[in-house]
Amino acid sequence: MKIAVIQFGGSNCDYDVHYVLTEVVGVDADLVWYKDELKGYDGVVVPGGFSYGDYLRAGAIAARAPIMDDVRKMADKGLPVIGICNGFQILVESGLLPGALMTNRYPKFKCQWVSLRVDNNTSPFTNAFKKGEIINIPIAHMEGNYFADDTTISDLNTQDRVAFRYVDPQGQPTMDVNPNGSIENIAGVLNARGNVLGMMPHPERASEEILGSADGKKIFNSMIDYISSF
């Protein structure tokens, strides 16, 4: 089993994700430069950062790079694809996930720990969690304000495709704890098939207890378990 971590010009969480996969989770992973071929991998991580300096729109340029066609092919085969932060922005810009990520309601870069409620625990990324479990993972973004039209939001809800929501310690998705203005406190969404996840919080920054939380590791563990059973 081998996971690809894609690097675009301006990716900056690529090494953190690679470290967590290889050293913490213990799975084979390669850093793959966006001009190289994506071949022979069982899963993909599109890491965070500021690809192309967020020119035009966050994620817009990277989403049109040819390597994204390979990512699309892997997603079509049912292989797991996860986009984190800028990676999430790239996945929505490429059309692999619905909606858009807009400037935070309070237009400032937000870097803080957040509590998330696991609303879907059946996806390849969340099956190691209990439904409704509250986990702690940090965010670091300025364009994380999830938006989609009413029909899309309703589909996401009825099809159980909201993976995570920002919640208070009681598990309630209140406006007070919504860090960026996302509709219905949405922090992570799945595609219709469930094998593509985009999330603004950084699980790779919460994968070891020494960092304050190891909750993020479970997302990578879930992904590995899913690939093993594929």
Place this chain on the structure above:
Amino acid sequence: MQYHAEVTIGLKNGMLDPEAATVQKALEHLGYPTDNLKMQKRFILDVNASSADQAHDRVDEMCMRLLANPVIHNYDIVIEESG
């Protein structure tokens, strides 16, 4: 034939634009109260095409595929013959 195109892209009506709201608030602090301030992006380019219609179609395609995000944006294209 070369055509000159000007594309203006903005958020769809009714969408929250925190950046524009912040600018509006800053203007207010300077003593310039305003309403409905909007911020838009403008792309200016020249394109080769056999007719103004074809030039328009090509630029429209550019908007759909890259320049705009159809989920959140509206855009307007103006085409003129250039020199």
